[in-house]
Amino acid sequence: MKNKIETMDDIKLLVDTFYEKVGADKILGPIFNDIAHVNWDNHLPVMYKFWASTLLGEMGYKGNPMDAHFKLNEKQKLLDTDFNIWKQLFIETVDELFEGEIADTAKRRAVSIADLMFFKIQNYEQSAGINIGKIRK
Numbered sequence: 001m002k003n004k005i006e007t008m009d010d011i012k013l014l015v016d017t018f019y020e021k022v023g024a025d026k027i028l029g030p031i032f033n034d035i036a037h038v039n040w041d042n043h044l045p046v047m048y049k050f051w052a053s054t055l056l057g058e059m060g061y062k063g064n065p066m067d068a069h070f071k072l073n074e075k076q077k078l079l080d081t082d083f084n085i086w087k088q089l090f091i092e093t094v095d096e097l098f099e100g101e102i103a104d105t106a107k108r109r110a111v112s113i114a115d116l117m118f119f120k121i122q123n124y125e126q127s128a129g130i131n132i133g134k135i136r137k
């Protein structure tokens with residue numbers, strides 16, 4: 001039987017295992033390492049806090065996830081295929097390691113945040129386009 005997601009150590013295992021897969025992925029790996037130049041020693045603890053607050057109700061994450069991805073999208077356009085790989089790897093990681101209600105919530109939240117993020121990125125691009133249009137008039 002697999003474990004439930006209950007403690008900070010569970011969150012760390014989930015996040016570490018997920019980003020190992022992300023780093024090794026031939027599409028996502030270069031986005032994190034070569035485009036965003038992610039400092040993993042900083043990024044992983046931020047993600048522990050993000051998922052601990054999302055899944056365990058622990059305080060500690062302060063940040064703006066949307067903003068980070070708008071900025072990234074300006075460096076390299078993020079595609080729906082990128083988000084599909086992200087979602088697939090996240091679900092795969094949860095299923096490999098955990099089961100139970102919080103594991104199900106983790107998968108549902110990850111998918112809905114990813115979908116919302118992609119939607120907002122597209123919308124943001126569109127409204128940026130409209131603004132530029134107005135300025136040029």
Ligand code: HEM
Nearest residue numbers: 031032036038043050063064065068082083086110113114
């Ligand atoms: C194709 C999909 C995605 C890519 C390529 C991506 C990439 C990145 C990168 C490069 C950063 C900045 C890391 C740094 O410089 O330290 C970041 C931050 C972050 N990402 Fe993503 N991400 C993706 C999807 C998601 C999704 C779906 C979520 C949430 C479910 C998420 C949550 C976060 C959070 C919470 C941060 C930290 C923001 C902060 O600084 O507070 N990401 N991501």
